[in-house]
Amino acid sequence: MADTIAAVSTASGAGAIGILRISGPDALKISLLHLRGIESESNRISVQPRHAYTLNFVDHDRKLDRVVVVFFPGPNSFTGEDLCEIHAHGNPILLREILECLFRSGARPAKQGEFTKRAFLNGKLDLNEAEAIGRIIQARSRFELELAQKNAFGELSRLASNLRSQLVSLKAECEAEIDFSTEDLTFESLVQRKNRIRKVLETCENLLKKSGQAETLLERSRVVLYGEPNTGKSSLMNLILGRERSIISDIPGTTRDYVSEEFLLAGIPIRLTDTAGVRETGDKVERMGIERSEKEFSSADVRVFVIDLSQEIDWGEFARSNLSKLNGAVIAANKFDIASPGWNPSAIRNILSDAVVCEVSCKTRQGIDELIREISEKLQSLESSEDYVLLEERNRYHFLSIVRSLNACLALIGENAPAEVYIKEIDIALDEIGEVNGRVDTEEVLGRIFSKFCVGK
Numbered sequence: 162m163a164d165t166i167a168a169v170s171t172a173s174g175a176g177a178i179g180i181l182r183i184s185g186p187d188a189l190k191i192s193l194l195h196l197r198g199i200e201s202e203s204n205r206i207s208v209q210p211r212h213a214y215t216l217n218f219v220d221h222d223r224k225l226d227r228v229v230v231v232f233f234p235g236p237n238s239f240t241g242e243d244l245c246e247i248h249a250h251g252n253p254i255l256l257r258e259i260l261e262c263l264f265r266s267g268a269r270p271a272k273q274g275e276f277t278k279r280a281f282l283n284g285k286l287d288l289n290e291a292e293a294i295g296r297i298i299q300a301r302s303r304f305e306l307e308l309a310q311k312n313a314f315g316e317l318s319r320l321a322s323n324l325r326s327q328l329v330s331l332k333a334e335c336e337a338e339i340d341f342s343t344e345d346l347t348f349e350s351l352v353q354r355k356n357r358i359r360k361v362l363e364t365c366e367n368l369l370k371k372s373g374q375a376e377t378l379l380e381r382s383r384v385v386l387y388g389e390p391n392t393g394k395s396s397l398m399n400l401i402l403g404r405e406r407s408i409i410s411d412i413p414g415t416t417r418d419y420v421s422e423e424f425l426l427a428g429i430p431i432r433l434t435d436t437a438g439v440r441e442t443g444d445k446v447e448r449m450g451i452e453r454s455e456k457e458f459s460s461a462d463v464r465v466f467v468i469d470l471s472q473e474i475d476w477g478e479f480a481r482s483n484l485s486k487l488n489g490a491v492i493a494a495n496k497f498d499i500a501s502p503g504w505n506p507s508a509i510r511n512i513l514s515d516a517v518v519c520e521v522s523c524k525t526r527q528g529i530d531e532l533i534r535e536i537s538e539k540l541q542s543l544e545s546s547e548d549y550v551l552l553e554e555r556n557r558y559h560f561l562s563i564v565r566s567l568n569a570c571l572a573l574i575g576e577n578a579p580a581e582v583y584i585k586e587i588d589i590a591l592d593e594i595g596e597v598n599g600r601v602d603t604e605e606v607l608g609r610i611f612s613k614f615c616v617g618k
């Protein structure tokens with residue numbers, strides 16, 4: 162029989178409210194030892210499930226707080242056990258005192274992820290959903306959150322169940338052949354069998370590929386500002402960042418190495434980089450800086466090419482030297498406030514028909530919001546979560562094993578091996594897909610998964 166655990170479930174630090182959870186067979190009994198105001202007329206305690214009670218929380222006779230208490234009897238609770246939620250004021254010292262009272266009355270401190278682990282053990286969640294909760298709590302970007310939400314709502318589990326039933330019917334078919342067949346399989350049905358194996362194989366390979374791409378996207382996206390000296394790259398850096406980071410000067414060649422800052426742009430974690438202005442120079446240090454700028458720019462996720470509209474630009478020459486760099490970049494046409502009279506955005510659109518050109522002025526701030534919007538749209542198009550599924554390390558391992566055994570299976574069929582032999586590979590694949598949906602029973606694996614959670618989750 163499980164014991165009763167308790168922890169503060171809201172984030173540490175001060176907040177309007179802080180919530181404690183107590184889960185286990187004595188959750189209600191222990192809570193009631195400290196709650197006053199719930200006695201009915203006959204002095205017998207009757208607590209309605211899922212009803213919010215406003216009560217006093219006491220330590221013996223000392224009143225600690227006015228709290229809201231909700232009781233969720235098992236199995237209809239998050240953990241599947243009797244669970245009590247105490248909503249107190251969110252002062253960490255107060256929450257600690259309430260928690261100490263619960264410990265003194267028989268609860269024990271919950272370990273990391275123990276509430277979610279109990280939910281899993283009681284069949285309230287499968288392992289993918291439990292892992293997804295961990296990611297929802299810790300997601301650092303909207304993209305990561307969306308990926309985690311998909312898994313929390315069972316997308317991966319459904320996919321695994323579907324693959325599992327395909328493998329089960331493949332296995333049944335092979336078994337029937339082993340048990341009953343007096344003659345060999347026809348050529349057509351063997352081709353069909355191979356195709357069905359290939360289909361499962363491709364789904365798994367695709368999943369691994371998509372997950373790999375999602376992992377890359379979870380890294381900070383890199384936005385790089387690039388252009389000739391004095392075009393206003395450092396001014397733009399500071400404006401987008403919202404504070405003075407780069408040195409701005411009318412002396413060309415001021416920024417000699419790139420300068421980076423990490424922050425959230427429209428909810429997306431990025432690293433914004435201001436680079437050394439690109440020009441012909443005899444200065445060795447400046448040349449090194451320019452080489453680094455070129456490298457940063459060519460490998461950026463979103464490239465912002467800054468031009469200075471106050472200069473007369475020979476667009477033919479400009480196109481010849483920069484076409485490959487302009488392709489796919491956001492063009493920040495800066496110093497719009499002092500643009501030369503000949504300026505017209507069509508000058509760029511004639512060179513590059515689908516160019517994204519933003520007329521901006523760092524001096525008047527005109528166009529800056531549109532520029533930021535263009536950059537974040539580019540970032541979002543990188544991160545359309547629809548196309549991606551995220552596999553936690555554990556599942557990546559299982560899907561890799563499935564790919565390995567199904568490839569082995571196909572190779573065996575190719576060598577005319579009998580069904581008795583290659584059915585073993587299908588068995589391995591079936592075991593692995595079972596693990597994806599959480600047929601995990603070793604304490605060690607569970608410990609590893611839930612230890613990534615924080616206490617109270």
Ligand SMILES: Nc1nc2c(ncn2[C@@H]2O[C@H](COP(=O)(O)OP(=O)(O)O)[C@@H](O)[C@H]2O)c(=O)[nH]1
Pocket residue numbers: 389390391392393394395396397408409410411412413414415416438495496497498499521522523524525
């Ligand atoms: N009039 C005007 N001047 C600007 C604008 N943006 C930057 N500058 C000026 O242009 C000079 C070079 O700016 P800076 O940001 O250091 O350019 P960088 O060399 O590309 O980093 C500075 O004197 C800025 O004040 C703008 O939009 N309008």
Ligand SMILES: [Mg+2]
Pocket residue numbers: 394395396407408409415416435436438
């Ligand atoms: Mg600069």
